[in-house]
Amino acid sequence: MSQKYTHFKGNHLSRSELVQRMVVEAILQSPVPDEKRDWSKVFELKHSSSVVQTACMLAQKRGLNQEMAVLGAVLHDIAVFKTGSATNHAINGANIVTPILQRMGVFSDEEIGHIALLVREHSNKHLISADSLVELVKDADVFDCSLLEGAYDAYREQKSSEIVAHYFARIQKVRAELGLPHDKQWDL
Template sequence: MDRLEEIREIVDNVLMEQANLELRRIGFLHIYGVASFSNLLAIKRGLNAELCAIAGMLHDIVTYKTGSSVDHAKLGSIEARKILNETNSFNEKEIDIICNAILNHSNKYNVDQVYDEILKDADVLEHNLYNTSFPVEEKEKKRLADLFQELNLKI
């Protein structure tokens, strides 16, 4: 099985087990949106699109598994490492890239490694393109403006 499809199957199962139907709905929208934007940005920036899409699929896995977003980046990184190791489809370097991106994705003010930045940017795009009438969070304003400039979009 294709590695991305293997991760999608795992994530879909986690989401389907979420009893809160609204959280499940949001989970499907958000995770697939972030994965797609991660893919797009990876292609644009010349990075591994598969690893970026997988990071996008797993970045909030613990939130949708537990129903809580407390410390979700750290806990999500741990859960993602467990999932990736269990598949036996990824080498240690790939696992580190994905899990570090997940670990760092919530800190939108910091600039980290290139894969971390793709996940942060994809997360910001999904938050703000889901409904453009919603206000932009302060921590996402500069990053969103920079992304719109990079993608040649008007705010």
């Protein structure tokens, strides 16, 4: 069935569009000001949107469910968007998304459990999951950050060399997958 493009307006949004609009509204409406947020609202809007686009591309490349990839991508940092705090945000986010998605009434329990798993696992970049969508969300997240100015230095400063190696390996893998040139910056 063809779907009319909505520009995210009106009452006929797809499930994925409804969630994406809800995430943007959650960021804009969060009462926590930038000064008290770990990240800025501008970053949160940009990052959540661009991880979704990368997730779409990776889902198509990998032959995975694009809707689930988008949902995991747009929700993976929901705890930061809601609270302004990045501390334990993967686990907190998994707890936040479950009642939100249940209230929407358009997702099955199995789908909600899977989306919560994508959110909960996304910070474990050093682990390889047997779940292809978990891996996709991690890859989309770290690749998106790799395109930001200063990302290399931030990774080297904030993470151990062992953990950084996993991040950089994911970045190189996605770059190759998307046909981007090898970038020595991400070699350890």
